[in-house]
Amino acid sequence: MGIWQCPVCAAPLQTTETGLNCVSGHQFDRAKEGYTNLLLANQKRRPDPGDNRDMLSARRDFLQAGHYQPLVDELLAQCAGGGDQGLLLDVGCGEGYYLDYLLHHLPQWRGAGIDISRQALRLAGKRNISNAQLCIASSKRIPVISGLFDSVITVFAPIDAAEIHRVLKEDGKFIRVTPGAEHLHELKAEIYQQVQHHEKAETPAGFSLYQQETVQFPMVFSDPQALENLLAMTPFVYKLDAKVRAALLARKSFTVQAEFCLAVYQKAPLNE
Template identity: 40%
Template structure:
């Protein structure tokens, strides 16, 4: 199932890690994950989200603010009942753990390029095989997965297609144009509009758009910590001015925002 990130040969368990027939070996970290991201595949010393962003997202999600988003993802995963699944760009594992709970009999994998994120994700679900790895070079065999999840994550569509077995599918979750609208209106003089379905033009031949739905609800952030975490885990944490960020965080009244997510499912044809 796992493949060597250096030569693409199968990896087998050895002692406290994995190795391929060519002798490339990768040890399991103390926290439980496998680092399958060779230095030559990194674009920086520590790629991906840094510790501050990871901890802000962990605290925000653990507080339950996006619980309906994760709950619906778990329901959709359970309906498809795959034997093997992968969360691509798992972050600190909040959504991954709920997929694992919904699919107790399935073999689960999750990866992120951020070592800081995966270190924390390991605590969420010991049943999942956690990987530090590149989303553009996923160290799993061709046609090995029945279900892929991509939540708020960049996606290499052709790599996703390679990983899917015929009949398997990719569930992509991303924001609609209404997501966090009230926050964006407070942070920017002009709110940039974007198309909810622009990703459909990227879907490769052989993958069919099988399902789409939108989940929308109102969220009340009634303390400065929650508002600061939300800013820190999004691009708004560095795009908006310090003054406007502070005004949102420090306001006396609770802050209400719209959460709006689009779920799209794409099936790999035989």
């Protein structure tokens, strides 16, 4: 069964040799990297929305080196707890690290990833993730059929609670990763006189909190390339003074705290 919905008329999309189309004749071509663009021109505020290529490739290299391994392990444990088989959606999937890892370790699951950035989908497509389908789309209007997904994950990406609620099965899980209070504290201390701590994410409307945990671990960087990738993938680091940056990269070793809040939500009963 197909999962995608036509962004023009909301009819189910059928897979063809060249892409996706609906009964009304709306057609969407598959790019050579394997993703399809379901983001309509009138859904974009700028021509090339989302993260840019430099940020995405820095993030890919950083994640692929395993620096966030405890986080992806915890995500895997949460998804695997949902059963031997299932359908997973990664909203704001970026260059596809989490979707790739999860589906590789859950071979009976199928998955889909959406992101608003074309560059993100290009990189994700190059991963050739088996059992995954990828589309450019906005989290504000997810072009998938309602009530299909067993799990929806978002890692540091913007969400629209009503859309996630719509696409999840009644007993589906929404697994959301947001930065914990101390996330990248030592890096922020290099930039800001007073470090602001991240606030805990609130339970999204229509959901109830099922489980919440903090995933926390130190990252010791003795390789300047890893630290450089972290700087390039982290937006607040644009504020880093050039001299401070050079001094940081010249250090033999730099320890940075990683802290994530992993919240698992389920659909709230209608009267909540």
